[in-house]
Amino acid sequence: MKEVIITRYGSPEVLQVRERRNPTPRSHEVLVRNQFTGINFSEIMARMRLYPGAPKPPACLGSEACGIIEQVGREVSQFKPGDKVMLFSKYKSYATHICTDQNLVIPLPEAFSMQEGAAFPLVYVTAYMMMFDLGNFREGETILIHGAGGGVGTAAIQLAKSMGGNIIGTSSQWKHEKLNELGVNHCIDYNTEDVYKKVKDATGNRGVDLIIDPVGGNNWKISYKCLAKMGKLIVYGDQNFVKGKSFNFFVSMKELLSMPKYKPIDLMSRNKSVMGYHLGRLDGAEEKIQRAVNGLLRLVNEGKLSPVIDKVFPYTQSAEAHQYIQDRKNFGKVLLNFGDNAE
Template structure:
């Protein structure tokens, strides 16, 4: 098999393709010949050596794949062999062959491509947890999503529209036309417009019921201010920790210092009638039954035509460094993939 390794912390060029023997599935596992792997911002944090769950470098990262099962381990029905699937993987997804526990593998619907399958697990499970499970978004409510052109932003928008909610998408101007096609109701380029003033205008001074924020630092403070009474802030990333292609611990410290503390104290939340919660799908791997239920719900939305990942660009395994540059430079509108 061929895998992309993070050889050490650093720029995207530290990613290297290496060969290794094909793995054999153990009890309860299936082996997948990978046709597409998802690339996520967590992979960039791992490459920089600041991702908390990284098992240590060198390492192979990657949380989601799609392909075809070609072998099964003891205790797994042989009928899995030959099935087209997608899977959630706890590292190891930057590979052309991978073994995964059967409980984390799902049969792809006939109309779902491998690219779409690889774009589902991380982005759509994260969005489901943010919007439905913890965000409790209701019909008629308004959600603001930062990085609306990213994989989670698009997934959250589609889920929110299915629920009957309104969506304000924060993204660069050049992404607005496509975000409108994907379902967003209003668009704000926070680098060119006063974000809070625009939200106040759109909501007639009330604020929004749900904000999804992957930025961290001072962005969390601003997002909290934009909440209406009973509003919820869902935090799901720390992109402000990254301001360069190499690790910058001083910038991480600045972002941590800028993170609001007083606003999130119990008495402040009580008096404001607002809520704050965090989502890290990487810490949910032990919740197998719950993740399977969420995935089943998402497949029902797929079958209803309510969700469809937008694939932006696919890179070969040998181009993994280019994929990381592309994602880190915010050039994507939708999902970035690796394809063996």
Template sequence: MHAITITEPGGPEVLRWTEVPDLEPGPGEVLIDVAASAVNRADLLQRQGAYPPPPGASEYPGLECSGRIAAVGPGVEGWNVGDEVCALLAGGGYAEQVVVPAGQVLPVPDGVLLAEAAGLPEVYCTVWSNVFAVGRLAPGDTFLVHGGAGGIGTAAIQLASAYGARVFCTASAAKHNLCLALGAERAIDYRSEDFVEIVKDATDGRGVDVILDNMGAKYLGRNVTALATNGRLVVIGMQGGVKGELNLGALLAKRASITATSLRARPISEKTEIVEDVKTHVWPLISFGKIRPIIDRAVALPDAAEAHRVLEAGEASGKVLLVR
């Protein structure tokens, strides 16, 4: 088979379409003929040498895919050869085939094209496990997501809105209409507006209950200021740096919490539980058309380097797919 390999840490040019050994599913695993994968920022970090795969994971990039089951390993129940599926991966999605634990496989939701489904597992597993499981977002809560027009952001806006939260987001001005159309009450231009001031004004000084943050250090202090009493800040990225200054007094006074999480390195048992929750709580909303995949563009899988350039340049709104 063929896969995208990383010849050495570097820019998009180090991604190569290469012939690699075929795969076979082991006990509890399925083999998927990949129809499409999707690009995530973690893939860019892996390409740069800053985010290696967890032990035992595929060395090829790609944290999600869609396709058809080509083979099932011993002990697998509920899946059959030919089933159309999508899957949450620890790696290996940028390939013609991938092996994945059966518990991390999801059916393609009704009304979603097979290729489009490649852009669902990583973002919705991330949003559900962080905004709802960790952040405990509830109907009537206020919610702020940074990077509202990205893959995670477009998923978070839709899901939080569908569950009855008031949604705010940061995004570049050119992408505000998309964020508003997806359910955001207010889109904030991170280049020219102060998100703390705006969410405080919109909530009569109270602040927001939950913040999903991909920036890390750069926004740490302002995020704490923007939180309401008993607020929850969930950090899932470090695009703005890894070291910031924290006013513990402000955090203590609000009885607030900060949690930093990642999904890729979690054990299979935890990922299986998250996938089951997503199938139960999110997939019906997709099938009923209440939320939908937001696809910016599709690029041929061998041209993954071009897809990485698009994401790094900040050109994309929603997901960039890699299709065979």
């Protein structure tokens, strides 16, 4: 098999292909011949030594993929060789062959291509659990989606639309036309516009009911101000740590010092909530993830969700794919092709 590993921490060029023996599934695992892998921002952070809990180099990366089951462990009953599946994986999906626990595998919906299957699990489950499990998002409410043109952002737009929500999205200016096409009511260029003022204008001074914010310290302060009564701010990433191609001590210190502090008494008297979400830290709460997957598959069957795929790179160009995302060129998901003709 071939896998893409981080040979050391650093710029995208540290991603290299290496050859290994094919893995053998353990009793509760399936072995999948991978076709496409979805790249997630956390992998860029792991490559830059900015993601606590990620394996140390040399190590494979990757949290999701889509392929065909080749072999099953002896305790696996729900799947068989030949099944097309989407899957979660813990740092193993930048590879042609992936062994993963049967509980992390989802049958590929009939309506989905293999590429859509690779662009689905992580970002849709993240958006769904934030919006509906934590955020209690309802019809007619307004959501502010930061990073609206990204993987999680485009998934959240489709979910908000499926509920009949009003959507405000922030992104780089060039993505606004595409965001409007997806159903965003108000777009804000966070680089040049006053986000707080634009949100107040768009909501008649009321503020928003739900905000999902992966940007970091300074943005969380602005987001908090944008909340309506009973509004909820969900923090779920910190992209401000990522500046340049590799880890920078001063950038990280600046970001740590910019973190807001919330006082419980203020949260109470202002009727605002601040919550955190981390899919990678949900061990022991698998039934909650499964409930989200079931809800999502219902929406897929109703034709309400269709992953936005921006670009597919052959796995031999994983470094270029990481750089593309870091250059903020993606609208939706970027995939790696691990299929037979990928090289």
